[in-house]
Amino acid sequence: MAKKPALIVGVAWYTREDWTELKAIFEDAESLPTNYADWLVFAELSLQALEHQGISAYKVYIIPKEFTAWCQERGLRKNALARMQYANALIAAMNDQSQETAH
Numbered sequence: 001m002a003k004k005p006a007l008i009v010g011v012a013w014y015t016r017e018d019w020t021e022l023k024a025i026f027e028d029a030e031s032l033p034t035n036y037a038d039w040l041v042f043a044e045l046s047l048q049a050l051e052h053q054g055i056s057a058y059k060v061y062i063i064p065k066e067f068t069a070w071c072q073e074r075g076l077r078k079n080a081l082a083r084m085q086y087a088n089a090l091i092a093a094m095n096d097q098s099q100e101t102a103h
Contacts, residue, residue: 007054008091009055009058010057011043011047011057012060012087014036014061019039022062022064022067028080031080060087062086067083070086
């Protein structure tokens with residue numbers, strides 16, 4: 001019996017240094033914790049929950065200028081949906097590259 005491939009997802013991740021700038025550009029910043037320390041606790045717990053469910057979750061650091069440009073190129077609002085799409089797009093691109101080098 002073939003083993004079912006693991007689900008792989010990207011999780012938007014932020015650095016303390018970028019937190020203030022990111023909150024300024026996110027349209028839904030009010031939905032995030034007010035400070036980085038609180039966000040980090042929540043994010044780590046979310047990552048653990050995904051992994052507990054058998055989902056391979058990878059941190060994808062959101063860099064303000066790169067994320068803004070990516071959203072503009074696609075006509076996306078800078079919100080949670082775009083952050084999820086961005087993280088998963090980068091993971092998919094990395095996965096594609098690793099498969100190409102394996103052949």
